[in-house]
Amino acid sequence: MKLGERIKAIFEEKGIKITDFADQIGTVRQNVYRIFERESLDTDLLYKISEVLGHDFFAYYKIPGMANAIEFNEDISINELALLKDELESAKKEIEYLKKIVSMREEEKQLMESKYKTQQELSETIIKHLREKEKSYLSHIQSLNKGQK
The missing domain is CATH 1.10.260.40 (lambda repressor-like DNA-binding domains)
Structure with missing residues (x-):
């Protein structure tokens, strides 16, 4: 057959x-x-x-007279295959876990970049405001000095 x-x-x-x-x-x-x-x-x-x-x-x-040897080798192969499948599944889970970590790190990086940009813009705004105040104070001091003369 x-x-x-x-x-x-x-x-x-x-x-x-x-x-x-x-x-x-x-x-x-x-x-x-x-x-x-x-x-x-x-x-x-x-x-x-x-x-x-x-x-x-x-x-x-199976070859007659070699049944025991072949069965033994097949058992080893099946056991080895099962172990390899388990290792593969563990590796897949670890890869998924690492992908999630990478994704979270990328999000963290984007948030840090956004925070840095916001702080930089805030610093520039504060510096601009302080320079305007400085000009205003200098102008006020100059007008007071002119008035005393």
């Missing part, structure tokens, strides 16, 4: 809709029909199909 036929038999047992199955393995309906006709598949695709259908299709590839 071809591998595709075995996949089709398990698929039919599960009673999954073809479009749902296609979505879950990352393809389109037409490709699922092609998979059912194939004798072999790419290991990544076969792994996805095994996960979705809950069936070990790799078991059909």
Whole structure:
């Protein structure tokens, strides 16, 4: 029996809709029909199909007399894969956290720049006002000095 036929038999047992199955393995309906006709598949695709259908299709590839060694290696690979998936999820969470920090730092920078600009404008306004007062006082002092003469 071809591998595709075995996949089709398990698929039919599960009673999954073809479009749902296609979505879950990352393809389109037409490709699922092609998979059912194939004798072999790419290991990544076969792994996805095994996960979705809950069936070990790799078991059909075991070599007689090496079953224990292959199962042991598959167990290691599955465990390693699970650890890598966990690490990937942790890394994704950390990246999202760091993106939020960067975003907050950018907002903080914009606020600081705005605050600096506002303080600079305020300082310029105060200096301008003080210069006008200084001119006014000097003018007043000069008029008082002229009046005393």
